[in-house]
Amino acid sequence: MKKILFILSILISSLSLAQMITSNLQKKMLALGETNQLTIRIKYLNGEKVNSARENELLPFHFEEIKDSIGSADDYYERKIEFAVFEEGKFTIPELDFKVGNEILKAPAYEIEVVNTATKEDVINDIMSNKEVDLEMADYWELYKFYILAALAVIALIIAVIIILKYGRRVKKTSPKITTNLTLKELDVLIKKKYIESGDFRSFYVELIDISRRFITTQYQLPAEVLLTDDLIDAMKANNTISPDNEKILEEVFLRGDLVKFAKTFPDENTMQKDFSDIKTVVERSVKDIEFENLRKDV
Template identity: 70%
Template sequence: MIKLKKILLLLLFLVCVNSFAQLLSSNMEKKTLALGEVNHLVIKIDNLGSRTVTAAQKNELLPFHFEEIKDSIGSNFNSYERKIEFAVYEEGTFKIPELEFKVGEKVLKTIPYEIEVINTAHKDDQINDIMSNKEVQLEVTDYWELYKWYLLAALALIALIIAIIMFVKYGRKSKDSPVVTTNQTLKELESLKKKKYIEEGNYRSFYVELIDISRKFITRQYSIPADVLLTDDLISLMKQNNTISQENEKIVEDVFLRGDLVKFAKTFPDQQMMEKDFTEIRDFVKRSSKDIEFENLRKDV
């Protein structure tokens, strides 16, 4: 009788302990999966007694290879339930280790799981189209919608090439034409005139700038390197070249030689001489287009 009482007391104690202890259970739906197939893991904890459950955050409970699709948590006063949907996209055997859940100060762990993932597709499997191919008749507007940007890009490229050719052929030529060079030099001569070197008797500055303007003009207009040649060499080259008329050659020769003498203080021209040299250089510049026309005719012949 005493022995029976002890057994009853022990059973009663165990029942009381189980009544207040937290019970963790887990269930894995499938142990073998096809690639990308969805599986379910359910974890439950009972007898919480208002205790807080702490675990990994949503979508971070399972290891790396397991792609979590859905992770839902439900809890109340006495129970906690976590349902996870996941898939694996690699073949092989993968393990889910013990998962820890902290209830109050106590740590509970699930049992580990091992899942095999297989590829159910085979090389010889026949793939059938959902629908049979259908021929569609395209109209002009359809082709335009398909290829309009290619056509517009091609036209833009052609227009750009034509513009570049026109610029190279005509734009540069017009900029360097004899008339443009003549007008530019005449403006430079007018600017020199306004400095009143002649009226003030500043012959040195006058001849330095007059010859500098003339050298640049000859270089651009006649393609003779007057800007780098010494006066004697320039005169010799002009006579050999025959591009500049004899009348204009004579003017350039006289003014340039006089400018050299002024530079080295070997002559002191008066106001009348400076006026004459300025006028002759200006007339030479104006007549230069005739030299160019004659040279072009000679080349054509």
Template identity: 85%
Template sequence: MKKILFILSIFISSFSFSQMITSNLQKKMLALGETDKFVIIIKYLNGEKVSAARENELLPFHFEEIKDSISAGEDFYERTIEFAVFEEGKFTIPELEFKAGNQIMKTPAYEIEVVNTAKKEDVINDIMNNKDVELGMEDYWELYKFYILVAIAVIALIIAIIIILKWGRKPKSSPKITSNLTLKELDGLKKKKFIENGDFRSFYVELIDISRRFITTQYHVPAEVLLTDDLIDAMKQNNTISPENEKIVEEVFLRGDLVKFAKTFPDQETMQKDFSDIKTVVERSTKDLEFENLRKDV
């Protein structure tokens, strides 16, 4: 009986001191621009360091973060975020991940409704009666000069573009030059030591930016303006890109999106593999283009 009580007490004590996460949203209905507060608290850390999205990067883009403060100690972690929303509608704070040691904890999702408190039937009374004022040429110029200057600038820009396209020389470029320039950019990213320092967000942002520029130039796919899902579809419809390169780009870009919205925390091994895979895509892209040219000739 004593052994059972001893084992039970150990189990209860270990359970009571395990890491625990709680969160609290102050208000779930807001007026446009009204400030709300979101608090996350993690207890019983026992010296474990907490990893999460960096300050002012935790909430989705609909939420305008005003203040993001973190306080931490040996046994606790507290994060308080003040934010506002400037669009009407219903918005969701998704499940947010926090990693302490080897344990990953998540907050529940919260739905917030944002309403416009101004009513259509509200009457605005003028302080004094309107007066008719006669305007001269100078007055009209002061009122509309900005629009006139913008119109002139746009017309001049269109003329300049037409001249460049018609008579300007196209810069010399080749698939090999594009690959070499991109490899230099990747070496520059490597020297920033984002992988060694565990700065996975900065690493994936720069890696994907470099990859998008490369795909746009090398394969003539508008990767810099397409969302990830649309880019994947565009690559599958492009006969130039090999299936191996398509698969690598798809995996790295999807992982980058998860990192951007704090839904995953890749380790150094994963980041190093993604870097090496993208470098491989760049190096063998010239073979893709050579094969495509040969196919066209046949």
């Protein structure tokens, strides 16, 4: 009997020392633009630091964060996010990750329904009767200028596409070294921002992925800037120009960048430094990829 009591006391004491995460959503049904609040609390920290997404970046795209406040103490952490949604439909707050020491705690997911409280039966009364007004040329310009500008933009886009299709491929084939040098300069600018040293991993990966996508678009003639990550990886695998080593590095860095963007992983300084060096190596080796592909086509 004493052994059982001793074991139970050990279990109870260990449970009391373990971190515990709780969350509360104020409302699960909202009107358009109505304010809601999500509260997340973590207890029994024992002095451990809590890491999560930065302020105003915790919730997904459709949730407009109004206020994001964080309170903490040695043994307690609380985060309150006030937000609103300006689209009708059902939206999900996914599981949110909070890193405490070496442990990842997950706040539960919530589903929210947003409704438009206005109905078809609502009557809108005019304040005053309609009046006819004579319009001048300036008035017509104000009314239709956006349509005119849009039409001009479409024409310019068509001309640009024709020029790119006609001359762009020829220029890109003759200037892989120029693309490489320009990208290396962009990478130097990125490293000088010291995101790695300051631990700002989200900003680091956002800019690193943007630079890499522009580079792939120019050097390998793939639409990297408009493709989703999975589609881009498939396109790179189907492309004969990119070497397997470069393809593997790009895939690993791009997938890690997506996880960082949605706060699913928290890379350390060594990982960020390695990803930067690997992307720089890909850029430097790309000239050989292009030269080998041109030689293969000539044969």
